[in-house]
Amino acid sequence: MNSRMRNTKVSNAILGLTGILLFLLAWEIAPRLGIVRERFLPPASEVLVTLFEYFGEGAFWKDVGETMLAWAIGLTLSVVAAVVLGLIIGSSSFLSKSTYTTIEFLRPIPSVALIPLAVLLFGVTIESSLLLVIYASFWQVLLQVLYGVADVDPVAENTAKSYGLGPFARARYVVWPTVLPYLMTGIRLASAVALILAITAELIIGSPGLGYQIALTRSGGAVPEMYALIVATGIIGIIINFGMRFIEKRVLAWHSSVRSEVGA
Amino acid sequence: MSILKRIAYFVGLPLLLIIMWWALTLGEPNFYVPTPAQLITTFWEVWAGERFATDFLPSIIRLFIGLIATITLGIVLGILIGSFRWLRSLTEPLLEFFRAIPPPVLVPLFILLIGINDQMMIFVIISGSIWPVLLNTVEGVRAVDEVLSDTSRTYGIHGFSRVRHLVLPAASPQIMTGVRQSLSIGLILMVISEMFGASSGIGYTIVLFQRGFAIPEMWSGIAVLGLIGIALSLISKAIEARVLRWYHGVKEVQRDS
Amino acid sequence: MSTPMLSIKNLKKTYQVGDGEIEAVHNITLDIAEGELICIVGPSGAGKTTLLKCIAGLLAPTAGSIELAGAPVTGPPKAMAVVFQEYSRSLFPWMTVRANVELPLKNAGVSKAERDTLVDDALEAVELEHMPQSYPWQLSGGMQQRVAIARAVAYRPKVLLMDEPFAAVDAQTRADLEDLVRDIWHKLGVTILFITHDIDESVYLAQRVIMLSNSPTVVQDDLTIDLPDQRDQLTTRSSKRFVELRTHVYEQIQIAKASKPTGVTAIQKTSKR
Numbered sequence: 037m038n039s040r041m042r043n044t045k046v047s048n049a050i051l052g053l054t055g056i057l058l059f060l061l062a063w064e065i066a067p068r069l070g071i072v073r074e075r076f077l078p079p080a081s082e083v084l085v086t087l088f089e090y091f092g093e094g095a096f097w098k099d100v101g102e103t104m105l106a107w108a109i110g111l112t113l114s115v116v117a118a119v120v121l122g123l124i125i126g127s128s129s130f131l132s133k134s135t136y137t138t139i140e141f142l143r144p145i146p147s148v149a150l151i152p153l154a155v156l157l158f159g160v161t162i163e164s165s166l167l168l169v170i171y172a173s174f175w176q177v178l179l180q181v182l183y184g185v186a187d188v189d190p191v192a193e194n195t196a197k198s199y200g201l202g203p204f205a206r207a208r209y210v211v212w213p214t215v216l217p218y219l220m221t222g223i224r225l226a227s228a229v230a231l232i233l234a235i236t237a238e239l240i241i242g243s244p245g246l247g248y249q250i251a252l253t254r255s256g257g258a259v260p261e262m263y264a265l266i267v268a269t270g271i272i273g274i275i276i277n278f279g280m281r282f283i284e285k286r287v288l289a290w291h292s293s294v295r296s297e298v299g300a
Numbered sequence: 301m302s303i304l305k306r307i308a309y310f311v312g313l314p315l316l317l318i319i320m321w322w323a324l325t326l327g328e329p330n331f332y333v334p335t336p337a338q339l340i341t342t343f344w345e346v347w348a349g350e351r352f353a354t355d356f357l358p359s360i361i362r363l364f365i366g367l368i369a370t371i372t373l374g375i376v377l378g379i380l381i382g383s384f385r386w387l388r389s390l391t392e393p394l395l396e397f398f399r400a401i402p403p404p405v406l407v408p409l410f411i412l413l414i415g416i417n418d419q420m421m422i423f424v425i426i427s428g429s430i431w432p433v434l435l436n437t438v439e440g441v442r443a444v445d446e447v448l449s450d451t452s453r454t455y456g457i458h459g460f461s462r463v464r465h466l467v468l469p470a471a472s473p474q475i476m477t478g479v480r481q482s483l484s485i486g487l488i489l490m491v492i493s494e495m496f497g498a499s500s501g502i503g504y505t506i507v508l509f510q511r512g513f514a515i516p517e518m519w520s521g522i523a524v525l526g527l528i529g530i531a532l533s534l535i536s537k538a539i540e541a542r543v544l545r546w547y548h549g550v551k552e553v554q555r556d557s
Numbered sequence: 558m559s560t561p562m563l564s565i566k567n568l569k570k571t572y573q574v575g576d577g578e579i580e581a582v583h584n585i586t587l588d589i590a591e592g593e594l595i596c597i598v599g600p601s602g603a604g605k606t607t608l609l610k611c612i613a614g615l616l617a618p619t620a621g622s623i624e625l626a627g628a629p630v631t632g633p634p635k636a637m638a639v640v641f642q643e644y645s646r647s648l649f650p651w652m653t654v655r656a657n658v659e660l661p662l663k664n665a666g667v668s669k670a671e672r673d674t675l676v677d678d679a680l681e682a683v684e685l686e687h688m689p690q691s692y693p694w695q696l697s698g699g700m701q702q703r704v705a706i707a708r709a710v711a712y713r714p715k716v717l718l719m720d721e722p723f724a725a726v727d728a729q730t731r732a733d734l735e736d737l738v739r740d741i742w743h744k745l746g747v748t749i750l751f752i753t754h755d756i757d758e759s760v761y762l763a764q765r766v767i768m769l770s771n772s773p774t775v776v777q778d779d780l781t782i783d784l785p786d787q788r789d790q791l792t793t794r795s796s797k798r799f800v801e802l803r804t805h806v807y808e809q810i811q812i813a814k815a816s817k818p819t820g821v822t823a824i825q826k827t828s829k830r
Binding site: 047048051052053054055056058059076077133134135136137138140141143144145146147148149150151152153155156157231232235236239240247250251253254259262263265266269270271273274276277 | 309310311312313314317332386389390391392393394396397398399400401402403404405406407408409411412413484487488491492495496503506507509510515518521522525526529530532533
């Protein structure tokens with residue numbers, strides 16, 4: 037990185053930091069000056085202190101754990117299901133064509149519509165959260181896998197066939213490398229969606245987790261606590277976001293060195 | 301492919317699933333799942349009746365207002381932020397943080413700030429679904445082709461004219477991607493805000509049915525939401541086909557070359 | 558002598574790169590009279606595009622000045638139009654051919670009646686009058702460049718800058734477009750500054766050929782082309798005088814490519830062999 041680029045990166049970082057500081061300043065001053073009622077919007081310092089206090093409490097981490105558990109299990113199950121179904125559907129022209137309308141019909145249905153069903157079936161448990169998380173994440177990944185399979189180079193596939201490679205070998209050497217980048221995109225999108233649905237389920241249904249705590253703090257009038265938890269969810273969201281992007285880069289870096297062999 | 305074959309692929313699987321559904325619910329009445337006939341009659345009774353005005357329309361109107369405000373605000377702010385590098389750097393980390401907050405948690409927040417009313421629900425919709433539009437617009441504005449930009453400058457196309465003839469069309473593919481995402485988020489937030497705290501609306505009605513164990517009615521509510529979701533998807537596809545006709549043309553030419 | 562249309566004095570442009578600087582243009586001094594058609598040639602990397610962008614007001618020079626009809630150039634001047642090399646990226650893909658050609662005029666507030674006349678004439682001049690409703694991406698490369706030229710022509714600029722406009726176009730189309738440029742120049746009397754790396758093209762088109770040196774870039778030579786005013790691809794290019802002139806330019810370019818320049822900053826002399 038030459039010094040001109042370095043200078044730009046530094047100045048960008050400084051500007052970004054300035055933006056955050058300005059925002060925090062505004063958040064601190066507005067309630068104190070009475071522009072916003074302190075009861076409804078506590079100053080930034082108060083919220084951040086509350087947040088740090090939470091970091092020291094076991095109950096807080098238990099809630100985080102519950103949310104992340106629903107997120108992780110739901111994400112994993114939906115990814116596995118979407119990959120399997122996606123590969124099967126994608127590699128058969130008949131299946132692709134016959135499932136098209138059903139997929140296009142089911143996909144836009146908002147997962148929140150299933151909330152009452154989840155409550156009926158599972159009540160206030162983690163299974164309710166899982167129902168919502170899996171339903172929403174599944175479509176994200178499935179769609180990407182289908183795009184990926186559609187992108188497979190037919191020349192490469194035919195070449196493999198002519199060399200006598202069976203369906204499993206072809207899947208491994210031809211289909212998989214093409215699908216992988218799409219899959220990574222799908223997982224990244226699904227991981228954000230999964231968090232949203234996990235928190236939604238907790239918020240509305242009351243299954244254990246951060247979302248439920250937020251609902252509690254609001255109805256209990258514990259306002260700084262509510263804001264602190266909201267900030268916490270934002271932080272979790274950012275960590276997941278960056279984590280997924282990092283993983284995606286890593287996997288695809290390794291992948292591009294493998295990918296060059298597909299065409300060969 | 302012949303017309304007949306195409307129709308078969310189109311309705312084949314859905315029809316099969318519906319038949320299976322009908323067959324499975326033939327025997328004794330199932331608590332959890334109504335028969336297809338039941339669902340259709342219940343659907344008609346519930347949503348074509350009084351509830352159309354008291355619950356369906358209010359929801360749709362809130363959604364509509366929320367989405368229009370979201371798209372307008374998102375595009376305007378996006379163009380502003382995307383056009384000035386310093387502004388982008390200043391706001392980027394902040395926007396990334398706000399975007400990462402799962403939108404549903406904003407419901408209790410806004411209930412606290414505004415109370416339980418229509419404005420709250422509209423604010424929730426805007427604050428959750430603006431991010432894809434905003435961030436995609438910023439990206440689209442940033443990525444305007446340099447040669448096209450130079451051309452505009454040499455011909456003296458500045459300011460508002462530049463936005464109208466260069467920036468907006470050039471960013472429109474990216475903007476449409478953001479709009480598409482915001483439509484589904486908006487719908488989800490409308491439902492959540494109604495389920496959490498409201499006294500009218502589709503979300504509120506569904507929860508009401510579920511708590512009263514009025515199961516077929518509950519399913520009819522789910523079906524309504526599904527239909528709205530599908531309608532939004534079709535509308536956005538139609539808009540995209542119109543607005544991005546030139547873009548699809550360019551892509552096709554690129555693909556063939 | 559009356560004020561030159563374009564007056565470039567001691568133009569210098571450096572870029573900050575890494576821990577140092579790159580000097581794209583060292584010292585260019587050049588005068589172009591009204592209605593002249595001049596070509597600028599130079600080895601690759603001689604900063605031709607940078608020079609053009611400075612003249613067009615798209616880049617601010619590090620030192621020196623540029624004047625258009627006596628007025629200093631601080632930003633893209635109104636009386637100037639540019640035709641870029643990347644034609645597909647310089648046309649608006651969401652507008653039809655006609656809309657593309659019309660846009661600068663619309664933006665300048667020209668009345669509809671006058672606009673229509675200018676656009677019709679321009680499209681006719683480039684022989685695209687039968688496809689106004691097509692989109693740029695539906696056209697071939699040569700046709701797209703014609704649209705860009707039509708747009709510049711309709712604008713009725715005083716100065717037309719062309720940055721290697723035919724480099725990305727096939728040889729046959731290039732020949733047609735070269736003749737088109739001379740046609741337009743004759744009809745409109747516009748001052749043209751044409752940048753190219755094609756030596757034959759520069760001699761075929763120009764009244765004067767300016768040869769640039771290698772970095773640090775200065776004007777290395779300035780050659781008056783005394784070919785007849787009516788030129789055509791076949792006879793002109795095979796004429797004895799053409800061969801002499803192109804040989805001169807070729808040799809100058811070879812010198813430029815091989816070594817550092819002689820240190821003379823601006824050469825206004827004309828060479829005859």
